[in-house]
Every structure is written in C-alpha cells, then in structure tokens.
Amino acid sequence: MSIEETAEQPILARTDEGGVVTLRLNRPGQFNALSEAMLAALQAEIDALARDADARCVVLESTGRAFCAGHDLREMRSQPSLDYYRELFRKCGSVMQGLQALPVPVIAKVRGIATAAGCQLVASCDLAVAADTATFAVSGINVGLFCSTPAVALSRNVSAKRAFEMLVTARFIDAAQAQDWGLINDAVPDTALDGRVQALADDILAKSPSAIRYGKRMFYKQRQMALADAYDYAGDVMARNMMEADACEGIDAFLQKRRPRWQALGQQS
Incomplete structure (x- = not known):
C-alpha cells in the first residue's frame, strides 16, 4: 500500500x-x-x-x-x-x-x-x-x-x-x-x-433546502425533454413545490417583509 x-x-x-x-x-x-x-x-x-x-x-x-x-x-x-x-x-x-x-x-x-x-x-x-x-x-x-x-x-x-x-x-x-x-x-x-x-x-x-432539491432534479431532467413536455413536467414540480411548508413560509415572509425561517428537511410536510 x-x-x-x-x-x-x-x-x-x-x-x-x-x-x-x-x-x-x-x-x-x-x-x-x-x-x-x-x-x-x-x-x-x-x-x-x-x-x-x-x-x-x-x-x-x-x-x-x-x-x-x-x-x-x-x-x-x-x-x-x-x-x-x-x-x-x-x-x-x-x-x-x-x-x-x-x-x-x-x-x-x-x-x-x-x-x-x-x-x-x-x-x-x-x-x-x-x-x-x-x-x-x-x-x-x-x-x-x-x-x-x-x-x-x-x-x-x-x-x-x-x-x-x-x-x-x-x-x-x-x-x-x-x-x-x-x-x-x-x-x-x-x-x-x-x-x-x-x-x-x-x-x-440561505435558500430553502427543499426548494434547492426540487430545483436541481427538475433542471437536469427537463433539459432532456421536448419543450411542451418540459413545461408539463416543470409545472407539476412547481405545483408540488408550492405545497411544501417552505414555499408557504417564504411567500408569507416576503409579504410580511421579514426573513423566512426555513425548515430542516426532516421537518418538511
């Protein structure tokens, strides 16, 4: 060795x-x-x-x-x-x-x-x-x-x-x-x-852990698709992302003009 x-x-x-x-x-x-x-x-x-x-x-x-x-x-x-x-x-x-x-x-x-x-x-x-x-x-x-x-x-x-x-x-x-x-x-x-x-x-x-994970997986998968299929897939991913606690928290924080408090992955709904 x-x-x-x-x-x-x-x-x-x-x-x-x-x-x-x-x-x-x-x-x-x-x-x-x-x-x-x-x-x-x-x-x-x-x-x-x-x-x-x-x-x-x-x-x-x-x-x-x-x-x-x-x-x-x-x-x-x-x-x-x-x-x-x-x-x-x-x-x-x-x-x-x-x-x-x-x-x-x-x-x-x-x-x-x-x-x-x-x-x-x-x-x-x-x-x-x-x-x-x-x-x-x-x-x-x-x-x-x-x-x-x-x-x-x-x-x-x-x-x-x-x-x-x-x-x-x-x-x-x-x-x-x-x-x-x-x-x-x-x-x-x-x-x-x-x-x-x-x-x-x-x-x-500084970004939402769940959103980053959704995004990376989506980014590479959609690149292999035809345009219409990519939009269908991305729309479904974005809708699922919207159901996450972090997306609700992030939008509420933006509207309330405060910093978002992201959840750890194990606490995501």
Whole structure:
C-alpha cells in the first residue's frame, strides 16, 4: 500500500461544516489523477451524500498544483484489456453522472490544470469557480486517445464547435476563456478563490433546502425533454413545490417583509 492510500493521508478527504461538504482530491504527486481507487472513493462519497439530509452543498477541490490530470495512464496501460477499459470508463461515467444526480449543488473549486477526465469532472459539477491561473484541456488526442467520455460533459457545457476544437487540438484554454465559453462560472485571483466559493455556498445555504432539491432534479431532467413536455413536467414540480411548508413560509415572509425561517428537511410536510 502506498502512502497516498494510508489512513493518515486518504486519497479523497472529506470535511463537513455548516451544511457544506468539501471533498478534496489528494493525490498531489500524481496530479490528482483518477485512479481506480480515486473513482471508488468518489463513488462511495457520492452514494453517502445522496442519503445525507444534512448536506446542503458540496465543494470539490484538490491538493497540490493540479485540480485533476484525468485518468491514471500508467494504471490504464498496466491492464490492456477491452473489458477492463469498458468497466473503467463505466465507473468514471457513474461518478460524473452521480455528481449531477446528487440532490444538492456541487461546486468545482479549481486550481492548476484540469485535463481530460479532470476537465470532465469540472464540466460535470453544477457550478465551477477557478483561479485565474487555472487551465483546461481535453488532451487525450495527444497520446492517440480521443477524449470520448469527457466529450459528453464538455459538449453539454460549451458550444459544439468550441468543444470539438478542444477535443481535436488538445489546446489549453485559460480561465478567462473557460468562463467566456461557459465551462466555468467565474475566474478570480487565486487569493480570492476561497472567498468566492464560500460566498457562492453561503448564497445556496440561505435558500430553502427543499426548494434547492426540487430545483436541481427538475433542471437536469427537463433539459432532456421536448419543450411542451418540459413545461408539463416543470409545472407539476412547481405545483408540488408550492405545497411544501417552505414555499408557504417564504411567500408569507416576503409579504410580511421579514426573513423566512426555513425548515430542516426532516421537518418538511
């Protein structure tokens, strides 16, 4: 067992504070590459968070000079089997989809490079804020491997032509470009990154827990629907949301010009 896998230095560290769960990729010597162990650790945390009524927001960050350099290529080359690769990419896809399926917002906090599946990880989060020195690429084509699975998430964040350009050229884009193209929400000086992410989390924490959960689930589901079906679905979700105690409280508070008092999830009607 390597030092990165010891109990003292877990490859994925978790902290909980005031409803904000922080997951920190912790393989700095390997640029936080998504090894099988890292994917398993992420999946375990995602599964746990899906059942955690106390979680209100998740922040995904990293240790060291890179956010995430993608898959662990050395590990991949050690097992040249079609079945192995299919299962590896299935596990990776499950993690990426699991982040979107979580009932609470997930914020990527990006320092350093985010390449290949690391860029996919950023694109799979609901929100992303990066230091202005961060860079992004889907660079598998440089080693003869088209970034097919990263393309799924990337092309759902940026335009088709921008995504395809990144995929076939492997060129890095800086944080300002990533913001302009829609891959991230904001690019800020490194010294301001922690505060910007905390402010974003605080904005989420100030809102109704049940409304956020209704909204995230609805947002992604309706995007896969035809327009009329999306309106039918969204209307039903909004009607159900209106029946929640928080919606009644929020509207009453607005009319009475006072702060709303949100209920914890376990107390919702």
